[in-house]
Amino acid sequence: MPDRRLRPRRALALSWQLLFGRPLRRSELAKEQITPFEGLPALSLDALTSVAYGPEAIIVVLAVAGVGALHLVFPITLVIIGLLAILVVSYRQVIDAYPGGGGAYAVSRANLGTRVSLIAGAALIVDYTLTVAVSIAAGVGALVSAFPSLSSATVPICLGILALITLANLRGLGDTARAFLLPTFLFIVGIYVVIVVGLIHPLARHAPQPGHSLISSHTVETVSILLLLKAFSAGCSALTGVEAIANGVPLFKEPRAVRAKRTEVLLGVILGTMLLGLSWLAKIWKIGPRSGQTVLSQIIGISLGRHWAYFVISFAITIVLALAANTSFGGLPVLASLLADDQYLPHVFSLRGDRQTFANGIWALAVLSGALLVAVNGVTQRLIPLFAIGVFTGFTFAQAGLVVHWFRQKSAGWRRRAAINALGAATTAVATLIFLITKFTGGAWVVVVAVPAFVVLFMRVRAYYERVRKVLNLGGVPDRPIPHGVFVIVPVVGVSRLTERALSEALSFGGEVLAVTVVAEANENEDPGAEIRRQWDAWNPGVELQVLTTDYASVVHPMVGMIAELCDRRRENVVVLIPVILPDKSRFALLHNHLDFVLSNALRHRDDVVVARVRLSLSTLEEEAAPDKPAATTAKTPSRGN
Secondary structure, X not given: XXXXXXXXXXXXXXXXXXHHOOOOOHHXXXXXXXXXXXXXXXXXXHHXXXXXXXXXXXXXXXXXXXXXXXXXXHHHHHHHHHHHHHHHHHHHHHHHHOOOOOOHHHHHHHHOOHHHHHHHHHHHHHHHHXXXXXXXXXXXXXXXXXXXXXXXXHHHHHHHHHHHHHHHHHHOHHHHHHHHHHHHHHHHHHHHHHHHHHHHOOOOOOOOOOOOEOOOOOOOOOOOHHHHHHHHHHHHHHHOOOOHHHHOHHHEOOOHHHHHHHHHHHHHHHHHHHHHHHHHHHHHOOOOOEOOEOHHHHHHHHHHOOOHHHHHHHHHHHHXXXXXXXXXXXXXXXXXXXXXHOOOOOHHHHOOOOOOOOHHHHHHHHHHHHHHHHHOOOOHHHOHHHOOHXXXXXXXXXXXXXXXXXXXXXXXXXXHHHHHHHHHHHHHHHHHHHHHHHHHHHHHHHHHHHHHHHHHHHHXXXXXXXXXXXXXXXXXXXXXXXXOOEEEEEEOOOOOHHHHHHHHHHHOOOOEEEEEEXXXXXXXXXXXXXXXXXXXXXXXXXXXXXXXXXXXXXXXXXXXXXXXXXXXXXXXXXXXXXXXXXXOOHHHHHHXXXXXXXXXXXXXXXXXXXXEEEEEEHHHHHHHOOOOOOHHHHHOOOOEOO
16 A cells, blocks of 8 residues: 555544554553552542532531621531541442442442432432533632633633543543642642641731621521531532542552552541631631632631732632542543443443543543533532532442441441441431432422433433343354355446456355446437446446436435345345545545445445445556556455445
């Protein structure tokens, strides 16, 4: 094959490798697997960055009761940290018991039955999609707050960040984790600096704060149990993402379970101490909602002053908030692959791409979250009512499933473990109910509709695969193959070297061959096929030519009709062998009529016809026809197309 034919393909392949990286062998999969420290940016950013809105969510609810209720932010945070500890212990147990990944779905499937596991899987898919949208929208929202002139470009910026994160994950989780490692640790170190300086010696304790207070100095509402439960459930948004590590165990280097458990502990310690420090500072400084200022921004401003350190940390928070979407890109593709292995999603979700990633799951998540960002116009507050319901549903099912698991195994210490999981399941179930009740009319109804819709989709996919398995007798022993004769039809447009090569290929099948052409109707006194018959007879290739006539512009319909008639009256296998010319440059493809595409499309629903192509290179034919070429060269037979 001449080099000039390969140049466009080589250029395309090089561009593809530059964008997505070179293909990896399965033996190289370890290069894209991650360590515990790399697990923080790869699978934990969603949870870590929740400190930017978790304490604020508590304060906003308590502010309804006035300034006097703000001191309750610290005890409520302590309860949430206690729940975090339960979840960390629980998901470490999930990792040990189900190292294949899948988290709540895997636990529910093994212990609570198919229907519950499908609800857990659907809830996690909804949560992962919302996590991407919320994280990116929050990051862009912070950017737009700093630069209001960008407000009109909110959606394009959101989609641009989504595209970059998608591209990074298509290159491989290892590359993504290493790329996000620096901003992640800058964020963690920055928050700890804010907490330590604020506890020891705040630099701007009495400096005036921008904006005006949005809280009344008088009691507006009594601090009731319901208000405390609302504040608790709102603050539980800080726990989203804790499950992602257990879902993505296969992404870690060996020993996977050990490394995943270390990452879970790292996440729990870092998130817990950050929540503890920030909530204590919010309590002692009596921080409440202010116009144009987040709670975290107020804490940073009081602790460090509004100087260069404030802007550096605020910028790091903006970046990491947007990158927090990466948690979903580590978790959902693995979950989708497990659902596909269980026949609940199309099998393409279990296939790895050139970079050994579950590329189809990554693309699906990007499309779903992109559509959601466009639907809400990139506004975070429109997504918040939907947030955390899915993940808390998963929390509840995972821990309830582990209770059943311990009761079945009755291994050493099973009562203590079951008690911890039962407490966690009850707590997260209550939080889920509060979420649903308090946020249903604000948009949570979308999740209530979406989760059953996904479950129905799973069941329909499973039913189809079951039908295919039965019809194809997959896993059984089929009858012995029976050979049949072959009748080959070759569509032609005239006498040429292309026709000669196509007929040579057809005759090699060893069966009867028929050439077919279609001509337009002419005047009554003229035979529209006379000229091609004369040329055919003069050539005398040893193959019969059948000329079809038509009054219409399409030449495909007469051919399809004739093929259908032949299939009805012949017992041999009918093969339609379409000759196709391959131009030496891709831009010249537009100059050909592409009869093969049209005819193949017209025959795609027929199961009694095999459609094949004879692909012939124009440059190869040109070289064979050169006068200085040996005669034997012209006898080369082209490879048969698929």
